[in-house]
Amino acid sequence: VLPYPGTNWIKEIINLIHTRGDPSWVQSVVSWERSPWIETPEGLELIKKQKDPRSYTSHLPMQLFPKSLFTSKAKVIYIMRNPRDVIISGYHFHKTLKITKNPSSFEEYFEWFLRGHVPYGSWFDHIGGWLQMRGKENFLLISYEELHQDLRANVEKVSQFLGTKLSPEELDSVLKNVTFQAMKDNKMSNFSLVPEIHMDHSKACFMRKGIAGDWKNQLTVAQQEAFDKVYQEKMAGLPPGLFPWE
Numbered sequence: 001v002l003p004y005p006g007t008n009w010i011k012e013i014i015n016l017i018h019t020r021g022d023p024s025w026v027q028s029v030v031s032w033e034r035s036p037w038i039e040t041p042e043g044l045e046l047i048k049k050q051k052d053p054r055s056y057t058s059h060l061p062m063q064l065f066p067k068s069l070f071t072s073k074a075k076v077i078y079i080m081r082n083p084r085d086v087i088i089s090g091y092h093f094h095k096t097l098k099i100t101k102n103p104s105s106f107e108e109y110f111e112w113f114l115r116g117h118v119p120y121g122s123w124f125d126h127i128g129g130w131l132q133m134r135g136k137e138n139f140l141l142i143s144y145e146e147l148h149q150d151l152r153a154n155v156e157k158v159s160q161f162l163g164t165k166l167s168p169e170e171l172d173s174v175l176k177n178v179t180f181q182a183m184k185d186n187k188m189s190n191f192s193l194v195p196e197i198h199m200d201h202s203k204a205c206f207m208r209k210g211i212a213g214d215w216k217n218q219l220t221v222a223q224q225e226a227f228d229k230v231y232q233e234k235m236a237g238l239p240p241g242l243f244p245w246e
């Protein structure tokens, strides 16, 4: 997945499906140890110690992902979100980061995003790359907006994809533990334990608003038009109706 689409939301769902709704794992182990990042040295060390079935997280664009994935039986869940909301969420998160250059204003971050000058590169190239896996049986495309619209149906879809049949009680427990409030209250999932050397917790909170469509209140008309122009150019080759935000 690319940054800010709800990576940690889908990760929490996957972790809770793994434990059949038992929250003790997500409440006792930090999220980056449950499903480690493949692109960090620390994450890779953790992955080597994991037992099957294991789950990893990554923001890497497809062309930088280890090629062995494409010949393996590993399942890929790609979560996407309206890029207009991704910009807003990314801006607030970036303000807290001590490991990348911080934008001096929202306007500056907006420009960076449109030019792809943000960590992991262009949103448009990222999604265009991974969507090439569409239609493969080991690839599930899911969106932040769909999770919002019908969490139950989409958690069931994910558990089916992962080959785990949950009982109604187990499913209820997954749903209860992946709400915005439950994750915001869980210090193992809300990023409050990210060390201060990486993140300035006084600048913003990771579990910020957790809503879809807030860009309408945040982007100026000029920014909306500038965004639409780039979006139309870059997404021209993709079939209509693919994205819930269109």
Ligand SMILES: Nc1ncnc2c1ncn2[C@@H]1O[C@H](COP(=O)(O)OS(=O)(=O)O)[C@@H](OP(=O)(O)O)[C@H]1O
Binding pocket: 002, 003, 004, 005, 006, 007, 008, 009, 085, 088, 089, 090, 092, 093, 178, 179, 180, 181, 183, 206, 207, 208, 209, 210, 211
């Ligand atoms: N359970 C739940 N429900 C609704 N929304 C949720 C949930 N968990 C995380 N979030 C929101 O996801 C946004 C962060 O995205 P990511 O997890 O992809 O961030 S990161 O790329 O891994 O840094 C960030 O969105 P914004 O609030 O719009 O900034 C989080 O609030």
